[in-house]
Amino acid sequence: MRMPARWSGTLLGVVVGAVVAAGAPADVPADAQAAYALMEQSHLAYYYGADGGSARVTMTLTDKKGRTRERQFWILRRDVEDLGDQRYFTYFVKPGDVARMAFLVHKKPEANDDRWLYVPALDLVKRIAADDRRSSFVGSDFTYEDISGRLPSLDEHTILGAESVEGRAATKVRSTPKDAKTADYAYRITWVDDETKLPLREEYYDDKDAVVRRFVATDIETIDGVPTALERTMTVLDKNHSTTIRFADISYASPLDADKFNERLLKNPPAAYRR
Amino acid sequence: MRTMQAWLGRRSSLRKKAGRRTAFLGGALFAGAMVHGTASAQPIFGGFVEVVHALRLEENAALRDGDFDERAYPRSEARAQLTVRGFGERGGFFIRTDVVRDVSGLADEDVEVDLREAFVTVQPVDWLDLKIGRQVATWGTGDLIFANDLFAKDWEAFFTALDDAYLKPPQELVRVSAYAGGTIVELAAAPRFTPDNLPDGRRLSVYNPFVQSTVGAGGAPIIEERSRTLHHGELYGRVKGQARSAEWALYGYKGFWPTPQGVTSAGTLFYPQLAAFGGSVRTPVRATLVHAELAYYLSQDDVDGDDPRVANSELRAFAGIERSLGTDFTAGIQYLVEWMQDHEAYRIGLPPGAPAFDEMRSTVTVRLSKLALQQNLSLGLFGYWGVSDRDLHLRPAVSYKQGDAILWTLGASVIGGDEPFTRFGSFRNNSNLFGRLRYSF
Numbered sequence: 001m002r003m004p005a006r007w008s009g010t011l012l013g014v015v016v017g018a019v020v021a022a023g024a025p026a027d028v029p030a031d032a033q034a035a036y037a038l039m040e041q042s043h044l045a046y047y048y049g050a051d052g053g054s055a056r057v058t059m060t061l062t063d064k065k066g067r068t069r070e071r072q073f074w075i076l077r078r079d080v081e082d083l084g085d086q087r088y089f090t091y092f093v094k095p096g097d098v099a100r101m102a103f104l105v106h107k108k109p110e111a112n113d114d115r116w117l118y119v120p121a122l123d124l125v126k127r128i129a130a131d132d133r134r135s136s137f138v139g140s141d142f143t144y145e146d147i148s149g150r151l152p153s154l155d156e157h158t159i160l161g162a163e164s165v166e167g168r169a170a171t172k173v174r175s176t177p178k179d180a181k182t183a184d185y186a187y188r189i190t191w192v193d194d195e196t197k198l199p200l201r202e203e204y205y206d207d208k209d210a211v212v213r214r215f216v217a218t219d220i221e222t223i224d225g226v227p228t229a230l231e232r233t234m235t236v237l238d239k240n241h242s243t244t245i246r247f248a249d250i251s252y253a254s255p256l257d258a259d260k261f262n263e264r265l266l267k268n269p270p271a272a273y274r275r
Numbered sequence: 276m277r278t279m280q281a282w283l284g285r286r287s288s289l290r291k292k293a294g295r296r297t298a299f300l301g302g303a304l305f306a307g308a309m310v311h312g313t314a315s316a317q318p319i320f321g322g323f324v325e326v327v328h329a330l331r332l333e334e335n336a337a338l339r340d341g342d343f344d345e346r347a348y349p350r351s352e353a354r355a356q357l358t359v360r361g362f363g364e365r366g367g368f369f370i371r372t373d374v375v376r377d378v379s380g381l382a383d384e385d386v387e388v389d390l391r392e393a394f395v396t397v398q399p400v401d402w403l404d405l406k407i408g409r410q411v412a413t414w415g416t417g418d419l420i421f422a423n424d425l426f427a428k429d430w431e432a433f434f435t436a437l438d439d440a441y442l443k444p445p446q447e448l449v450r451v452s453a454y455a456g457g458t459i460v461e462l463a464a465a466p467r468f469t470p471d472n473l474p475d476g477r478r479l480s481v482y483n484p485f486v487q488s489t490v491g492a493g494g495a496p497i498i499e500e501r502s503r504t505l506h507h508g509e510l511y512g513r514v515k516g517q518a519r520s521a522e523w524a525l526y527g528y529k530g531f532w533p534t535p536q537g538v539t540s541a542g543t544l545f546y547p548q549l550a551a552f553g554g555s556v557r558t559p560v561r562a563t564l565v566h567a568e569l570a571y572y573l574s575q576d577d578v579d580g581d582d583p584r585v586a587n588s589e590l591r592a593f594a595g596i597e598r599s600l601g602t603d604f605t606a607g608i609q610y611l612v613e614w615m616q617d618h619e620a621y622r623i624g625l626p627p628g629a630p631a632f633d634e635m636r637s638t639v640t641v642r643l644s645k646l647a648l649q650q651n652l653s654l655g656l657f658g659y660w661g662v663s664d665r666d667l668h669l670r671p672a673v674s675y676k677q678g679d680a681i682l683w684t685l686g687a688s689v690i691g692g693d694e695p696f697t698r699f700g701s702f703r704n705n706s707n708l709f710g711r712l713r714y715s716f
């Protein structure tokens with residue numbers, strides 16, 4: 001794996017559907033407002049669950065010949081405010097060439113994130129320039145934007161109707177980027193779980209209405225009161241390449257304070273997040 | 276004495292002794308950590324095996340003697356690295372050691388144990404971290420240029436095919452880091468001085484200012500080691516903070532010039548005393564990262580600058596920017612100025628006919644890096660251009676990750692200059708092409 005040059009947020013998503021939508025422009029029709037509200041709830045459920053948490057992540061990359069590669073890392077998150085700034089920390093355990101490397105992100109949805117990489121062989125805390133959000137996260141099929149989240153306000157949303165996924169009742173929503181330059185797809189369709197508001201499935205379409213990438217979330221469990229998809233897979237269809245991330249040892253109970261996401265954490269993280 | 280600016284020197288046998296001593300120290304630390312229970316959890320092992328081979332790109336008259344064939348390879352070796360780490364509630368330990376089998380005939384020994392790191396970390400109270408033992412340390416904002424980072428460097432490794440990580444050799448340090456709010460206050464004390472490791476005429480030819488010519492093994496001037504008493508140790512300090520996205524830091528140093536910039540009456544070289552202080556800032560400006568650093572080097576053995584045998588005081592400053600130019604493509608540029616403080620006194624003190632450095636010397640660096648093929652292929656170029664010295668050093672490299680374990684690297688170390696006595700010019704005719712194959716576990 002390359003230095004995790006891009007990376008910011010993740011995962012650990014979820015809140016128990018209680019969040020109220022705010023910020024939908026008042027002059028849009030009621031059904032568009034409902035679609036926007038649903039996507040905002042889904043965004044909160046997936047990216048802002050509880051106030052933060054920690055998990056051990058196993059990422060498996062599978063190429064078209066079925067060969068797999070695996071990496072393991074810890075991920076820590078702390079929200080500064082819902083739909084707003086977040087702090088993320090990633091500590092790599094495997095493979096060996098990146099072990100002890102760490103990545104710190106101060107995510108700012110409305111501006112460029114602040115990002116640091118710790119290179120233990122040099123004891124170097126390197127600052128990383130803001131990058132294209134569509135580039136790959138540590139060589140996987142997830143983009144930086146997939147991991148850190150795309151603000152619902154960047155897209156126009158339309159509810160397409162109800163359609164269950166693997167037996168779970170869901171609502172289908174079509175989201176079209178307001179500015180085509182901010183995305184490398186024409187539109188996407190999300191199946192939002194009616195119960196937890198988590199995205200169960202997402203399909204990214206090109207301008208010929210062909211599916212380019214597909215996201216699937218499974219194994220939804222409630223941990224510390226937070227519904228969480230334990231496994232998420234992104235498949236790039238034309239390359240027949242996929243990445244699965246599997247969560248374990250999840251805790252939302254006592255996330256690290258936001259002000260602890262600093263240089264000390266990069267160099268010397270708590271022992272609990274190192275193996 | 277600015278002609279000493281040319282990096283040169285004869286490697287002493289002290290390094291080997293230091294290696295043995297610290298191997299013992301590492302073992303003791305490990306045992307101590309195990310006994311003390313800081314390593315209560317199961318230790319984690321890792322490492323790699325690597326072969327490195329470098330090939331000269333140009334003939335070098337200074338090295339032309341009976342064994343020229345051997346000298347065609349400035350580095351040829353197999354290296355195995357083993358790491359062990361363990362963590363407990365209030366501390367941990369880390370050991371990283373290399374075993375190197377040399378086939379170039381240019382190393383001290385055919386087989387060498389190179390203990391890279393062996394330290395324990397302890398957190399006695401919540402706001403304090405101690406890191407004690409053999410370790411590498413880096414601070415400051417430069418990208419392969421340095422002002423306030425006066426930790427030791429290994430330029431020989433840097434010029435001859437090893438991974439960039441080998442630029443930082445280990446030092447024995449007691450490092451204390453205190454945290455208050457968002458501010459870090461750090462002190463690092465080294466009981467003994469670790470100079471930079473410079474080419475000594477074996478792997479690369481070097482410039483000998485006494486005879487004003489480029490020489491090979493045995494021709495480099497003798498360097499007087501600093502004695503190993505506490506009085507000859509080093510002290511490093513830093514205060515670092517952050518205001519919104521901007522990071523600032525202040526630095527101090529008390530020790531010795533890292534390269535032997537003094538001449539004794541016996542015609543050998545030595546490391547004069549140095550005190551340094553300075554500051555740095557690093558901040559994003561929109562999508563561009565900007566950094567700047569300033570340091571004042573006070574040459575304590577030649578405060579007035581009129582001793583031709585000792586380096587003058589110097590002001591060192593650089594600024595740089597870095598930004599992404601597209602997906603997985605970043606570029607950076609830096610501008611470094613070294614300003615000699617008593618240039619007139621320096622010029623008067625020079626022997627007749629000796630080459631002189633400019634009062635104000637500037638260097639430009641450029642970095643380009645691109646990742647492709649699912650970030651498995653990396654293309655990189657780092658270049659130094661000595662504007663005043665009219666010399667350069669280019670570091671192109673291509674590496675390919677084959678699976679999670681195997682890394683292929685092909686690169687070059689291109690060194691050139693108009694004059695034989697400048698920073699890079701003193702190593703001209705030593706350009707080499709290298710390959711590395713690493714298997715990590």
